[in-house]
Amino acid sequence: MAESTKQQVMEIRAGLSHALGVAENALGRARHDEGTAVTRWERIRAAAESRVRKLGAARDERLRSVTAWHDSELAGLAGAAAGAADRAAPGAAGETWSSWEPTPLPKAAELRIGRLLLPEPPGAGATEPERPGRPWQWEEGAEEPAPAPDVPALVQLLDHGHVVVQGDRKLGDDVVAALLLRALGTSTPGTLQVIGYDPEHLGGGLAGFAPLAPVRVLTFVAPNALGKLLDDLVGEVRRINETVLAGEFSSLRELHAATNRRPEPWRVAVLLGAGELNRHERTQLDRLLRTGAACGVHLIVHGLTVPPGPGIECVTAAPGDEARISSGGDLPVRLDPGPPQQTLTATCRQIAEAVAAGPAPIALDSLLPRPEQEWRESSATGVTAPLGDSPQGTRVLVSLSDYPPHALIAGPSGTGKTNLIYAWLGSLAARYSPAELAFYLLDFKEGVSFARFAPGRRDQSWLPHVRLVGVNVNTDREFGLALLRFLGAELRRRADAAKQHEVTNLAELRAEDPGGDWPRIVAVVDEFQVLLAGRDSVTNEAVDMLEDLARRGRSQGIHLILASQDVSGIEALWGRPALVAQFSLRIALPRARRVLAEQNTAAESLPRYHAVVNPDSGATEANQVVRVPSAGDRDRWSTFQHRLWRRLPKDSLPPRLFDGDTQPRLADSPDFRSLIADDSPAPAALLGETIDVMSRSARTVLRRAPGRNLAVLGTRTEEACAVLATAGRSLAAQFARDGARFSIACFDPDARAAAEALHARIPDCGWYDASNVDWLLEDAAAESTAAWPADRPHFILLYAADALPGGKAAGDQLRTVLRQGPERRLHVLGWWRGAGLLRDTLGGPSSRTDPIGAWVALDVHGSELAPFYPGAGAPNWYPRPWRALHFDRSVHRGAEVIIPYGVS
Ligand SMILES: Nc1ncnc2c1ncn2[C@@H]1O[C@H](COP(=O)(O)OP(=O)(O)OP(=O)(O)O)[C@@H](O)[C@H]1O
Incomplete structure (x- = not known):
């Protein structure tokens, strides 16, 4: 038993020992597994953290680029708006007061009254902290987005409509002053007239503009004369519609664009508080609001209720961001301050001086047809071209034909005789091709005034119609004779051809002989008194030939233009009444004597740059006053001449240039x-x-x-x-x-x-x-x-x-x-x-x-x-x-x- 107990103990021990070993093994494995799991968990945790970080960075980056895109998009739009505004309101129309000065513009512009307040980009102002907040998310040195450009608040007045200002009285006054000053500063002095109606302050509202009053750029109407003012303006509109636009154009702006002419000034009536309007006044005001702008009659109304309508810009004056303009919708407007007093006074004085000095020149372009219309006219029965505008805004046309056949021009030195000849020749040359019209030009003055028509050292072009240019011929009167002899020979050639074809004048000859070379000839002799000076054989021969040419040239398309500073003293001329009678087109510049009829004194009171054109030998009833454009600018002339010259065939011969000052070779x-x-x-x-x-x-x-x-x-x-x-x-x-x-x-x-x-x-x-x-x-x-x-x-x-x-x-x-x-x-x-x-x-x-x-x-x-x-x-x-x-x-x-x- 003992043996079996021992045996059993040993077995149990062995069993226990085995179990212990197994358990230890299991424990070791479990511990290992735990270690592995912990490591893995830590790895996973670290990866998760890193991903979160990366995602955050990516999100921030994305957010940043969206913000930047949005900012730049907004800035771009604002820039485009500012650029468009700059184009619509260049120079004095849009410049801020700190650097403002008058800059007359070729056409009416929109006028700045303040600044449009565009929506702020989300990156700006309140949202600023959301910009990348972590150092690693903001690149060092990256540019801050540019601040949004200033976008001006513009209103249209001249050639467009009317402006009604309401709201704050004082700020409204500043708006009116700004508008007026900008309108004056963008137009050529004298081309804008202001009529003030200010019953409450008796003109005090426009006191800063007072220097304009003596030269009548600014006039005031009496407190009880609003009705008369409106009637007068309605009358102007009617007249302009009838005689200036004359059914041909729908507005002065259109007329200007088509013809480069601006025959009427802008009339800006400033109505500052009118109380209650009576029925008639209301009707006339409505008429002007409807029809005035087309005729350059514009209203700036402040302190009077005017219902909104087409062409009427309504400005609500208010402090801070509360102001509005009707064309700007809901966008708030920050109004500019009123113009600085010093700028206002200086500008008004400058304009007044310029107006007092006389009307500003008008550009030659106003006489020229559009390039595609050039050389379209036939000279079969005569040549007709505008010489400028009458004071009533109608075009004054001047003809050379059977009647009147020849012209006599007189103007004391410096009154613009040469300029008038340039302008006339330019106007003709643009309308008739060289096959229709030929020029022979002789200047007895010392100097080279006609030399611009012939090729020179600086400019190889010439005016295609010109066949002969004589300059510096003052001592060579024989050259005048030579020209007259040449024209006499041409006259005979034409007369012979007419006889052969059994016709009596150039129009018939051209009809009979369409292939022939029969341009009308215009011969200009400037300072022709030199040719007729002295009692000698040159004068005698010249007068005889002039008389013959004048008498017979009429029907053969040979026209003479004789110009002189003073025709009254030319004995050889007045001794031949039959010769003078042929020169039935008379042109008198200011203070020219005797060129018009005895009792006709129109030239005595002519303003600068004007002329009296009289196609009936100077009879008073035939007077036409014309304001002659300036043709003196060489660059403009050269552009025009080049355009015509480029149309000539390549092998065309230049005109003969006779220059009395150079030695021939x-x-x-x-x-x-x-x-x-x-x-x-x-x-x-x-x-x-x-x-x-x-x-x-x-x-x-x-x-x-x-x-x-x-x-x-x-x-x-x-x-x-x-x-x-x-x-x-x-x-x-x-x-x-x-x-x-x-x-x-x-x-x-x-x-x-x-x-x-x-x-x-x-x-x-x-x-x-x-x-x-x-x-x-x-x-x-x-x-x-x-x-x-x-x-x-x-x-x-x-x-x-x-x-x-x-x-x-x-x-x-x-x-x-x-x-x-x-x-x-x-x-x-x-x-x-x-x-x-x-x-x-x-x-x-x-x-x-x-x-x-x-x-x-x-x-x-x-x-x-x-x-x-x-x-x-x-x-x-x-x-x-x-x-x-x-x-x-x-x-x-x-x-x-x-x-x-x-x-x-
Ligand atoms: N219509 C005009 N508009 C602007 N400037 C003009 C005009 N007419 C003449 N002028 C300027 O006046 C000055 C004198 O003009 P211009 O030479 O034609 O006169 P003139 O009568 O021919 O004088 P002169 O006989 O002494 O040569 C020039 O500087 C010319 O540019």
Whole structure:
């Protein structure tokens, strides 16, 4: 038993020990599991925390970007609104008072009265703390969103409607003052008139604008005159509708946009508290509210109830954020303070001064049709173009046709005569193409006023209609004659064509010959009194030709415009009543005398920049007052001219420019350029440029015949050398290398350089001076008396022939050459430094002068030339710089003035 008990104990012990081992194992595993679980739990917890953090950051980031987007979107919209407002209210219309100054604008703008208070972005103000609050969520250095721009509160007045101010009286007064000042500051002085009605304060409400009263930019009506004011304004509206808009336009704004004209001022009536209106006043007010704005009549009403309506902006004046404008809906408005007193006074004074100085210029554009309408008119029966507006706002049209055919313009210096001509030509040039209308322009004034129409160094364009421009012609009256002769020739061409087609005037000729070149011609001669000054042959010929052109040009489409500072003193004109009568279109600038009829004094009281246009020889009933736009601005003119010029075909020729102040160049002479080396038996020596419409060269033909020598007379070395150089070069150009012989002899050291220069230009030319000229003369005298003419011509150019050395023997030889040489093809082209010295060479006072068949006189008086001039008289010649008198007895009836070619 004991054994079995022991056995049992052992078994139990073993069992217990086993159980203990198992339990310990289980405990160890459980502990391990617990450790694992704890680790896992901690990991999971850490991950969860990190995710929460990340989600928070992502949420914050998202929130931040949504806020930023919203802010920038709002700022963008506000910026766009501010930009639009800037465009709608540029310069003085929208500038804040701190930097405000008047800036007249080309068209009416909206006017600022305060600031629109746009909704604040949620990021701003109260919501600020919600911006990223944790340091890691806000990037260092990131830009704060820009503050929302200031969006002005604008109201429309000029060319749009009326403004009614209600609410706080004092703030309302500031609004009225701001509106008025901005309206005045954005319009050109004088183009806006203010009429004040202030029964309570008797004008005190507009006291700051008082400087405008003396110049009538501001007028007040009496407390009991509201009815009359409204009646007057209604009357203006009716007149403007009837005569200015005339059914063609629905408003002045439309008229302005279409024609660039603004013939009527804006009239702004400020009604400050009117009490009760009677029925008539109410009706008239309603009419104005309905119809005034189209005619530039606008009302600013303060302290009077006006029901809302189209075109009426209602401003509710209130402090803080309580103000409103009807076009702004519910958006609150913060009103600007009233304009600073100093700004107000200074601006009003400035405007008053400008108005007192006279009306502001009107731009040339107001005369021009739209570009797409240019060159549409036909000149078959005449040319008609506006010259400006009448004081009543209607356009004043000026015509040249069968009646009136020609115009006389007068205006004392500085009254705008040249400007009027520019404006008229511009107005015509825009309407008629160059095929319909051609201009010939001559200005006898010193200066270059017509030069703008021709290509210049700075601007290569020209006015396409212009065929001829003469500037600086004050000393070259002959150029006036040349123009008249040219027009006379054109008149004959037209008359012949008319005869051929059996018609009597240009309109019929054009109908019969549609392919012909028959533009109307308008020839303008500014300061034409210079042409008719003096009792000489130039004046006589000019008046005769003018009379003929004026009489017959009418039906052939040739129109003359003569302009002068003072026509009253032009004897040659008033001595020919028949001539004056043809100039039935009269244009008088302020204070012009005698151009209108005797009793017609309209020009005496004309304001600046105005003219009286009278198409009926100055009869008072035909007066039309016109305000002439300014055509003086070179840039504007140039833009206009370029536009027309670009329409010309590429190969169009520029107009002929005659500038009396510049020396022509031989190299530019078409006659010189066309010379060919054909060994002609009748070579022509060119001498200088003729004063002519075409740039022709004066010439003397040196054929084999007695007397075919040329003498240049006078002491002016440079000019004498220029004439001889032209003659020598042009002759040389007509011969092959051996075709002619040239010899140059020079006896004046001052001329030596020029003589040598010519010598260098002519191949194989002989050179002689005092030391060896005897060889030349001996040889030449022998040739001159030979039995047969030489086989080639010999041209002897003598510089200072009067200083020929060699005494009597040499003198005799030279005489022989002069008398007999030309028949044997020996020609002398000599320079004598005086007409008497030439006479001495020829053998003294009783000698014959016919060996000198042609001469060019420089500083030699007409009377000294008598022996070399046919008939009893002497040519009418007073020396003037760089001009010469040319006479060739084989072709001329009288001498002609020429311009030596510059040395180049
Ligand atoms: N209608 C106008 N509007 C604005 N400015 C004008 C107008 N007419 C003339 N002027 C200006 O007045 C000045 C004198 O004008 P303009 O040269 O045409 O006068 P004028 O009578 O031809 O004088 P002058 O004979 O001395 O040349 C110029 O500066 C010109 O720009």
